[in-house]
Amino acid sequence: MMKNKICLVTGANTGIGLATAIALCMKGARVIVASRSKEKAMGTMEAIREELPHAELDYALADLSSQKQIREMAAVLKNTYSNLDVLINNAGAWFSEFGLTEDGIERQWAINHLAPFLLTQQLLPLLSQAEDPRIITVSSDSHFHGKIHFDDVNLSQNYHGLRAYAQSKLANVLFTREFERRKTVPKLSSYAVQPGLVKTDIGLKHTLSLHGLAWKIRRLGGKSPEKGAETSVYLASSEEVRGISGGYWDKCKQKKPSNNAASSSDAARLWELSKEMCGIDTYFEG
Numbered sequence: 001m002m003k004n005k006i007c008l009v010t011g012a013n014t015g016i017g018l019a020t021a022i023a024l025c026m027k028g029a030r031v032i033v034a035s036r037s038k039e040k041a042m043g044t045m046e047a048i049r050e051e052l053p054h055a056e057l058d059y060a061l062a063d064l065s066s067q068k069q070i071r072e073m074a075a076v077l078k079n080t081y082s083n084l085d086v087l088i089n090n091a092g093a094w095f096s097e098f099g100l101t102e103d104g105i106e107r108q109w110a111i112n113h114l115a116p117f118l119l120t121q122q123l124l125p126l127l128s129q130a131e132d133p134r135i136i137t138v139s140s141d142s143h144f145h146g147k148i149h150f151d152d153v154n155l156s157q158n159y160h161g162l163r164a165y166a167q168s169k170l171a172n173v174l175f176t177r178e179f180e181r182r183k184t185v186p187k188l189s190s191y192a193v194q195p196g197l198v199k200t201d202i203g204l205k206h207t208l209s210l211h212g213l214a215w216k217i218r219r220l221g222g223k224s225p226e227k228g229a230e231t232s233v234y235l236a237s238s239e240e241v242r243g244i245s246g247g248y249w250d251k252c253k254q255k256k257p258s259n260n261a262a263s264s265s266d267a268a269r270l271w272e273l274s275k276e277m278c279g280i281d282t283y284f285e286g
C-alpha cells in the first residue's frame with residue numbers, strides 16, 4: 001500500500017498517465033495530477049473521484065515544453081509540500097513535423113527528454129526529503145532505433161518524427177543510468193520504463209493524416225492504458241525494487257536496453273549537453 005506517499009505524475013490527464021494516477025490512488029497514495037491545463041487537471045480529478053470518492057488528489061500546472069513553466073511548477077510544489085516520494089515523468093509527445101519551443105528547442109527533445117531532466121532536478125529538494133524516493137521516466141522500446149545526434153540534437157537538418165522520438169526515448173534511458181552514476185543522495189532511485197504498445201492518442205495529436213492512419217492501425221494491436229501503466233506502478237510501489245536503480249524495465253522486469261543506451265561516454269556527454277540546454281550549473285546541489 002502507498003498510504004501517506006505523495007506521487008507526482010506528469011501527463012496524468014489522459015492515456016498511460018491517467019491509468020497510472022488511478023492505480024496509485026487505488027493503492028492509497030496522494031497523487032498530484034500534472035497537466036498543462038487547469039481545465040484538464042480538474043476534469044481528471046473529478047473523473048478519478050467518480051471512481052474513487054476518497055482519492056487524495058492535487059494538481060500542478062505546466063506546459064512542459066517551457067523551461068520557465070517547469071521551474072514555476074516546481075517552485076509552487078516546493079512551497080506546498082515538504083517531500084515527494086515518487087516522480088513519474090510520463091508526459092510525452094510525438095510531432096510529425098519539425099517545430100521549436102519558446103526556448104528554441106525541437107519539441108520532442110524538449111518535452112520527452114529535457115522536461116524530465118529539468119523537472120527531476122528542480123524537485124530534488126523535495127525528493128531528497130522522502131524516505132525512499134523514486135524517479136520513474138517513461139521511455140519506450142523505440143529507443144532501440146535511436147541515436148543521439150550530438151552535432152544537431154534539434155535535427156534541424158534532417159528532421160523526421162520517428163528519428164526525433166527514438167532519440168528522445170534513448171535519452172530517457174541514458175538519463176536514468178547517468179543519474180544513478182552521478183547522484184549524491186544514495187537513497188534516490190531512478191528507473192526507465194517501456195510501457196509497451198498502448199492504445200492511446202499519442203500518435204494522433206500533432207500528426208500528418210498519413211501518420212495518424214498508421215498509428216490507428218498500429219495501436220489496434222496495443223494493450224490498454226491500465227496494462228501500459230503496470231510497470232510504472234510496480235516501480236513506484238514495490239518493496240522489492242527499492243534501491244535497484246539506473247536500469248530499464250519492461251513488464252515489471254529489468255531488460256537490457258540498446259547498445260547505444262549502454263554507452264558511458266554518450267551518457268556523460270548527454271548529461272553535460274542537457275545541463276547546458278536547461279541552463280543548469282550544478283545538477284546535484286550540496
Ligand SMILES: NC(=O)c1ccc[n+]([C@@H]2O[C@H](COP(=O)([O-])OP(=O)(O)OC[C@H]3O[C@@H](n4cnc5c(N)ncnc54)[C@H](OP(=O)(O)O)[C@@H]3O)[C@@H](O)[C@H]2O)c1
Pocket residue numbers: 010011012013014015016017035036037040062063064065089090091092093111138139140141194195196197198199200201202203205222
Ligand atoms: N502509447 C504507446 O504505445 C507508448 C509506447 C511507448 C512509450 N509511450 C510513452 O508513454 C508516455 C505517455 O504517452 P501516452 O501514450 O499515454 O500518450 P497520451 O495519451 O498522448 O498522453 C501524453 C500525456 O502527455 C501530456 N503532454 C504532452 N505534451 C505536453 C506538454 N507540452 N506539457 C505538458 N504535458 C504534455 C499530454 O497532455 P495533453 O492531453 O494536454 O496533450 C498527455 O497528458 C509518453 O512518454 C510516451 O512516449 C507510449
